[in-house]
Amino acid sequence: MIKVAVIGDGGHGKVVKEIVSARTDTRLIGVLDDTFSALQYSGELYTGPADSIQELRRLIPDIVFVLAIGSNIVRKQLAERLGLEQKDFVSLIHPSAMISKSAKVGHGTVVMAGAVIQAGAIIGAHSIINTGAVVEHDNRIGDFVHLSPRVTLTGAVAVSEGAHLGAGAVVIPEMSIGRWSVVGAGAAVISPIPDRVTAVGTPARVISHFQT
Ligand SMILES: CC(C)(COP(=O)(O)OP(=O)(O)OC[C@H]1O[C@@H](n2cnc3c(N)ncnc32)[C@H](O)[C@@H]1OP(=O)(O)O)[C@@H](O)C(=O)NCCC(=O)NCCS
Incomplete structure (x- = not known):
């Protein structure tokens, strides 16, 4: 099972989360968005700000990410800011x-x-x-x-x-x-x-x- 964290919790993020759920080979593990103040675990889902990505990776080393931000330029800026490698992102x-x-x-x-x-x-x-x-x-x-x-x-x-x-x-x-x-x-x-x-x-x- 591919463990996925979705980065972005707006309207586009909502659709992306449902794709993760609709697939049989992916499982939603976390949602990161700057509307969350610190990394937390509800018992089912991790939530936290985008910059808690490294903390989440320490907890779940095989987690992969998807940028669920509708604006093309903001998505690019975030990809650059996070500094992850290609293999860290799932299509x-x-x-x-x-x-x-x-x-x-x-x-x-x-x-x-x-x-x-x-x-x-x-x-x-x-x-x-x-x-x-x-x-x-x-x-x-x-x-x-x-x-x-x-x-x-x-x-x-x-x-x-x-x-x-x-x-x-x-x-x-x-x-x-x-x-x-x-x-x-x-x-x-x-x-x-x-x-x-x-x-x-x-x-x-x-x-x-x-x-x-
Ligand atoms: C093209 C677009 C980005 C322009 O937005 P904008 O820069 O805010 O432009 P404005 O609304 O000020 O419109 C400028 C002029 O273009 C015209 N115009 C704007 N969008 C148009 C469109 N899609 N088709 C034809 N004419 C359009 C306006 O009527 C206006 O004409 P006028 O100067 O004669 O009054 C926007 O109208 C659009 O079509 N966005 C696509 C949104 C979309 O499909 N999103 C999907 C999200 S999943």
Whole structure:
């Protein structure tokens, strides 16, 4: 049995905890979130702030973690702050998701109920493939990406680090989404989206640029 601690106790954390429970090979051992002041054990579950991670590892040496923070940038900052190794993170796949045998899912990535990841797709680390999202064949998805519910990426799409695609966005084949860019809910992407922009609509148009 894989012993899992979920880091993040907000709305996204709630869904991730249920994936741990839905699987037959994982067991929820702890929930870490800065809303907790010190590491405590209830008899069933450890709770504590994110920085109690090392204390928890001393108590349960074979524990693994998943970052359940919805914001891509906050998830990245936390991954850097915690300083854990790749092997310390588990990728969590809901039992109802369909992952091709030839696809790869990186460490710490969460794949939610009903998502489909097709042949040859490669997903990076600490990404979120949300409920019912479709990642078609040969996609390349970077680290710290979030594909919201019902996003549809058709064949050979490339999504770079930190990008967030809003609910129901659709991307036609071979398009690219730049680093840390945001695509609005319901957008249809029919041309490449550059780095660090927000793009909305059908067809998707850039409406703003991020300063940093
Ligand atoms: C794209 C998005 C991030 C923009 O948010 P924002 O920066 O706060 O932008 P604003 O709400 O100020 O809107 C700016 C303009 O874009 C338009 N716009 C915003 N989102 C849009 C969308 N999804 N589709 C079409 N137009 C949109 C607004 O109408 C507004 O137009 P105007 O300037 O003509 O009035 C947000 O609207 C969105 O779609 N987020 C996706 C959320 C989501 O799916 N989350 C899933 C969580 S699991």
